[in-house]
Amino acid sequence: MLRVGVPLFSAIEVLRSYAPKKLLKMYESILNDLTNGMTLSESVKKYKKHFPREIVCMISAGEKGCFLDSALQESSKYLENADSFSGKIKAAVAYPVLVLLVSIVSLAATFLFILPLFASVFDGFDVKLPLALRIMNNFSHLIKSNYLFVVLIMVFTVIGFVYLLRSEKASNYFRVLRYRLPVISKIEINISISRICKILGTTINQGIPVTEALLVCEQSFSGEYNKSLKSIREKVEVGMKIADAIGDDSLFPQALKQMIAVGSESGCLGEILIEASGFYEEEVSKSLKFVLSMAEPAATLSVGIVVFVVVMSVFAPLTQLISKIQ
DSSP states (O other), rough: GGGGGOOOOHHHHHHHHHOOHHHHHHHHHHHHHHHOOOOOOOOHHTTTSSOOHHHHHHHHHHHHHOOHHHHHHHHHHHHHHHHHHHHHHHHHHHHHHHHHHHHHHHHHHHIIHHHHHHHHHHHHOOOOOHHHHHHHHHHHHHHHHHHHHHHHHHHHHHHHHHHHHHHHHHHHHHHHHHHHSHHHHHHHHHHHHHHHHHHHHHHHHHHHHHHHHHHHHTOOOOOOOHHHHHHHHHHHHTTTOOOOOOOTTSOOOOOHHHHHHHHHHOHHHHHHHHHHHHHHHHHHHHHHHHHHHHHHHHHHHHHHOOOHHHHHHHEEEEOOOOOHHH
């Protein structure tokens, strides 16, 4: 709408008229902020759930450079691509998670209902139960007799874990941990590189200078990548080529340096970075498939071992019972 000359305030009013009820307050707040003289980027910054940091930075750069319409259009493309990539990851993870949940429910039903039934039958015939079956049977009785306490523990554990994940310290700790795990670290690094390429490519395609694009990217990250991007930006500001500045940083692969060098020389740096983002997204998909292909048989094997122990625990007293009857 901005491209055809519709004022920003009127465009947001049109969007509000089509917005679902849960977003009406957000649109009204943005309209009030604009009426009171705030910029769009300052207003949407309050809604982190709907406007990530990189989008706010892109909008801010568009306001400063007088190309807000282009900035919003590129931001929309960025969000669509990010949502598509997120959907691929969720689709890849959904099946193994479903299998794991079904296995857990099946084992829980076995422990709570089937094993106690067998144990009571064997007790009636004065058959000595194996140690494994006695432990599982006692555990089942413990849960059944204190089920309210067990449920409360599970609920508070989930609440505590969610609260822990939302805290900044825990988030930083898990981020560092993910970057140190053998296979997971590769996935995390490629996700970060893909995001950096996508943000840089999107902002450069808007006509934003490389130093400003690096600033937008820097503000979109925290931790080590924030420090690295700041260092790269400062080197570019004093005259170093972006490919050389990125090549000097150990967090970025040399292949990216070569792609950026080619893009800088050919004058299509933005397009090259978008292509690079797609390449690293594909690497993430391959790594995820590998992890999941290993996780599925591992989970199946674990469930199989538990089932084997359960079956053998039931089979041993069953043979004793048959011999007594004979």
